[in-house]
Amino acid sequence: MSCGSRDSRLQRDDDSRQRKFLSYVFYQAVRDHKPVWMLEDMRTMETFYWEENISQRTYSPSEALLYAVVHDHQAYAQYLLSHYSEKALEMPGERICCCPSSAPHLAMAVRYDRRDIISLILQVAHRLPSLRSYMNRRGCFHLEDGKTPLHVACELLRSEAVLLLLGSGASPQAEDHKGMTPLDVILEQLGESKVNVLPKKLCLDHLLMFMPKVHFKMKSTLLADSNSWKKVLGEDTFNYLVGRSPAPLFLIAMHTILQQLPPSQFPQSLQELPIPTQFKSLLTPFKRCTNLDVV
Template structure:
């Protein structure tokens, strides 16, 4: 299935260039399959640096970049290979892949992919490298393509997918809950919209909401008007204190204010170790290592 059937039938009549093209296309597929099958790192690196042709016609001979290889490692959860690529090629591995991958130059596709596929171990490795490189100072807050991905940050994606542990990991490592996507929605809006639209997974939604509020003093969000217009619904869903705080009827609780102050003082590069040493409720500790 790797080549056109008519070409397979006429294989005996193909010239050396076309045969080499087919062979290189096969090698490119073999590399993808090898990452998927979690082959050893040394084997993957040998395959990655082999020259191959892209699937498109008239493409030039080339090799896979560390960035492209890391995308495959994230998708297929090949942790040892991700570790190797990030430790040996930290800046190259986190570059936006080439023109044959549809990503905006200012996006963070590896981080977004790790959130989407729930690869928290690889997510942690990526964030750790980003903290060390000045060129990736704002990496965790990069937005996706405004045309294809609605300008979502990785935090937007984590909230959309209700990955509460990932939400906390991102927030603790410097992800801003105030950035808006192309629709003007903050991550808090994303959660509130889901709570408004459906009663499914309410516990996960509430946990994501609580984590966001821990890192968001004086929250500003687009859904405030809907909360104000339907007080009974939201009071029953959130509780009276949280509802009144969100719509601005009352200040946030002293406990939440104290936690916000403490968390703001923690250096993101030491998260989650720094939060594990705080005397906070156990449910805030279940964010993974």
């Protein structure tokens, strides 16, 4: 090997190590909640990119937003969503997900229970016509089995995220690649274990309030073992789900009321409704989200 080729290889190796180091520095800066101006200076430096064997380039707003979600850097998430909006919610690329029409940022925010950032993302989705169906996009077939963010919220029993997504227009009728709806996800968990029954039933209650027409895959499963499911769900809920009785009057009233609320103004609009205080109290964690409006 000639001295020139050896020196060239050593230089490439050194450049690669430097890019990886600088990439970690950016990640660490987001993790440590450094000021937004500092993060943007770092993000737009061409040396801050970790992949080997490619020309140096900057981190995209989409990639930076994923970091902000993971580390709950709300100020940085708000900045990225305010100044880049659509670009911030674009697919980060094949390194994160191979499906071009999923919603990894929203799903990630649900997974990490970043309710304030969920609210910010939904505000942008409602404001931009190109993102009106964003909250109903299905996840990667290979990594997420085609789950929507609402499926993920139900799977993780994030009852507050379930309510926020439903009120913001997420469809409880959406199916993943196995034909499972979010209601199926909750029923499956209720049938498998008696652990965390209260959050499971809270998610179930939220789903039913936003489902004037019940649709789910496990109806035959419930009917095949009706006695066990009556104990799990209660006889009234069981009979309603399998179609043996109509919805309770309270549920019918809630269907009517909730259908009148514009998804773009949820949950603020719900605070003004003449409904029981017990229901409004479920929204207490979202009150702080109203102060984080995206410009």
